[in-house]
Amino acid sequence: MFLRKKVGIDLGTANTLVYLANAGVVLNEPTVVAYSLEDRRILAVGDDAKEMLGRTPGSIVTARPMRDGVIADYTTTSAMIAYFLKKALKGKVFWPEVMISIPGGASQVEKRAVVAACKQAGASDVYLIEEPLAAAIGAKIPISHASGQMIVNSGGGTVEIAVISLGQLVAYKTVRVAGTRLDEAIMNQLRKKHNLIVGERTAEEVKIRIGSAFIEEHEGYKERTMEVKGRDFQIGLPKIIEVGEKSINEGLQKPLKQMLEGIKEVLSETPPELAADIVDKGIVLSGGTALLTNLDRFITYYTGVAAFVVEDPLFCVIRGVGMGIENLDRFREALK
Numbered sequence: 405m406f407l408r409k410k411v412g413i414d415l416g417t418a419n420t421l422v423y424l425a426n427a428g429v430v431l432n433e434p435t436v437v438a439y440s441l442e443d444r445r446i447l448a449v450g451d452d453a454k455e456m457l458g459r460t461p462g463s464i465v466t467a468r469p470m471r472d473g474v475i476a477d478y479t480t481t482s483a484m485i486a487y488f489l490k491k492a493l494k495g496k497v498f499w500p501e502v503m504i505s506i507p508g509g510a511s512q513v514e515k516r517a518v519v520a521a522c523k524q525a526g527a528s529d530v531y532l533i534e535e536p537l538a539a540a541i542g543a544k545i546p547i548s549h550a551s552g553q554m555i556v557n558s559g560g561g562t563v564e565i566a567v568i569s570l571g572q573l574v575a576y577k578t579v580r581v582a583g584t585r586l587d588e589a590i591m592n593q594l595r596k597k598h599n600l601i602v603g604e605r606t607a608e609e610v611k612i613r614i615g616s617a618f619i620e621e622h623e624g625y626k627e628r629t630m631e632v633k634g635r636d637f638q639i640g641l642p643k644i645i646e647v648g649e650k651s652i653n654e655g656l657q658k659p660l661k662q663m664l665e666g667i668k669e670v671l672s673e674t675p676p677e678l679a680a681d682i683v684d685k686g687i688v689l690s691g692g693t694a695l696l697t698n699l700d701r702f703i704t705y706y707t708g709v710a711a712f713v714v715e716d717p718l719f720c721v722i723r724g725v726g727m728g729i730e731n732l733d734r735f736r737e738a739l740k
Contacts, residue, residue: 408528409493409500410732412725413485414538415518417470418560418583418692420450420484421719422492423726429719431492435560437480438466444479449487458603472580473507473535473562475517486525499528503729505535505721508564508576533728535559535721536566536576539690542724543714547571552678553685556667556703556711557721558582558693563663565670567678575673579666583693585659586611593655595637598645602634612695614649617660617702664706671707686710690720 412423415435422431433450440447441463448456456466469480493500502522506515515532522530539557540547547553548571557564560583566576587607594600594607602610614628628649636643667687671679687709689700694717703711714720 408498410729411489411492411500411502411527412722412729413488413502413504413522414722414725415470415481415485415504416559416561416692416721417468417473419718420488421722422488423722423729424492425726425730428726429722431488433488435468435470435484436466437469437484438464439480440464446480446483446487449484457605468584470561473559473578474510474514475521478517478521482521482524485521489525489527499526501529501531501729501732502527503531503533503725503732505538505725506532507562507578508534508536508566508573509578510534531729531732533725534564534566534573535562536564536573537568537571538722538724538728539564539720540566540568540688540724541727542720542722543688543690545688551685552674552681553688554670554674554682554709555688555690556663556694558663558689558691558699559721560584560692563666563691563693565666567670567674567682569678574675574678575670577666577670579663581659581662582691583608583611586615586656586693586696589655589659590615590652593652594632594634594647597651597655598632598647599637600632600634600643600645601637602632606632606634610647610652614647614652615656616649616653616697617656618698618705619650619653620698620701660702664703667703667707671709683709686712689713690717692718 410425414421420435424430434454436453438448438453438456469477475481519530540555545553547568553568563579563582567574590607614630629646632647633644694713700711
């Protein structure tokens with residue numbers, strides 16, 4: 405009897421993770437593709453392509469085929485999924501069953517694009533699972549209970565905010581402001597405040613090392629700083645400056661406030677009984693952007709509801725997708 409492989413994919417704006425049934429997460433690479441402009445030939449995918457970001461000659465383009473959690477470039481995405489499937493299955497792609505995560509409020513057109521891209525890449529059956537549900541399953545939240553659970557899954561392209569009860573999304577919103585927007589905000593802040601032009605990779609490094617959503621100045625508080633290398637905006641020559649976390653925090657406020665508005669909106673649409681459950685249990689934060697220093701404190705301070713980050717927030721969605729593909733019959737109702 406020939407058994408088809410079961411594969412779970414978390415196709416993110418920043419990173420793509422692949423889960424193989426009974427083997428766990430087998431691949432975690434950046435969602436970046438490098439191709440030549442002349443014949444659209446794919447030259448590198450994942451880690452190799454990320455190394456080229458901002459460093460390619462004119463004839464080669466490095467691009468993120470996913471924008472704000474949605475397929476922006478169909479052909480490239482399909483080629484990328486095929487590459488990841490081949491790598492995860494060690495070259496033996498025999499029509500695997502694939503489950504893939506999509507943003508909570510994805511339109512029919514967006515859903516069809518994801519299914520078509522997977523089928524073109526060699527999948528036989530494609531199941532779609534909404535990201536907030538996958539994140540909740542991965543965070544081990546009992547989603548089938550009749551009680552409100554709020555999850556905020558912030559990735560590279562979107563923040564998925566959802567209230568879940570009885571295995572369904574009761575209220576949800578997708579805010580297309582997340583990790584990549586925070587990087588852009590840092591780039592803008594460095595240009596405006598310090599006359600320094602930096603690329604995406606440097607901005608991301610600044611975010612990880614000294615980015616903070618909320619600064620509490622208590623006794624003994626010492627500001628974190630780091631050296632940032634870039635190009636002087638006015639004279640165009642390379643320059644190194646010392647940047648502190650307060651300046652970066654100031655630059656991050658606009659996108660963070662947009663995330664906060666989304667959370668408040670979902671809370672205001674939540675039925676009162678479920679809202680009471682959320683006050684008791686708190687808001688669960690998952691996704692890579694949940695790793696931003698003090699994001700939980702920022703949300704707690706402005707909403708009055710306790711927020712906490714799950715362990716391994718980066719792997720929350722893929723764990724949920726993996727559990728979904730391994731227990732297809734149990735999760736069939738939740739799948740679209």
